[in-house]
Amino acid sequence: MDGYNRAVLDRRNAPFVMVTRAVLEDEKLKAADKSVYSTLCMYADNQTADCWPSRETLLNKAGVSDKTLRNSLKNLEDSGYIKVVNRYAGDGRQLSNLYVLLDVLGKSTERVVGK
Numbered sequence: 001m002d003g004y005n006r007a008v009l010d011r012r013n014a015p016f017v018m019v020t021r022a023v024l025e026d027e028k029l030k031a032a033d034k035s036v037y038s039t040l041c042m043y044a045d046n047q048t049a050d051c052w053p054s055r056e057t058l059l060n061k062a063g064v065s066d067k068t069l070r071n072s073l074k075n076l077e078d079s080g081y082i083k084v085v086n087r088y089a090g091d092g093r094q095l096s097n098l099y100v101l102l103d104v105l106g107k108s109t110e111r112v113v114g115k
Contacts, residue, residue: 017042022104023081035062036072037081040099049101052087073099080104 019041024034039062043051053061059069076082085098 020081020101020104023076026079029075029079030072032062032064032068033072033075035064036069037076038062040082040101044099044101049103050098051101052096052098054096 017038019038023029023037029037036058039053039058040051042061043053043057045051055066055069058064059066062069062072064072073082073084077084081102081104083100083102085100087095087098089095
């Protein structure tokens, strides 16, 4: 024993977010890209992998600027980690985008997303 009396932390009931390891290990992605992806993971539905946080929410939770957010979303989509779908209300107003976390375990991104 190392002489320390350490308590075991039980965090089974604490909220947590699962982030795809491939994204964290991708050395081509910047820290901001990984922060944005982690934020999307925080809001994603566990069954569908869909989420639609507002731009303001993404900016605040990821801790990035508007330009960095745009660049990160493009980097993540170009890398095959997410799909971004523009959403519009019946009257033509733009709603928050739909973000789909793609299956990257086998780099299978063949999920069909409706427009």
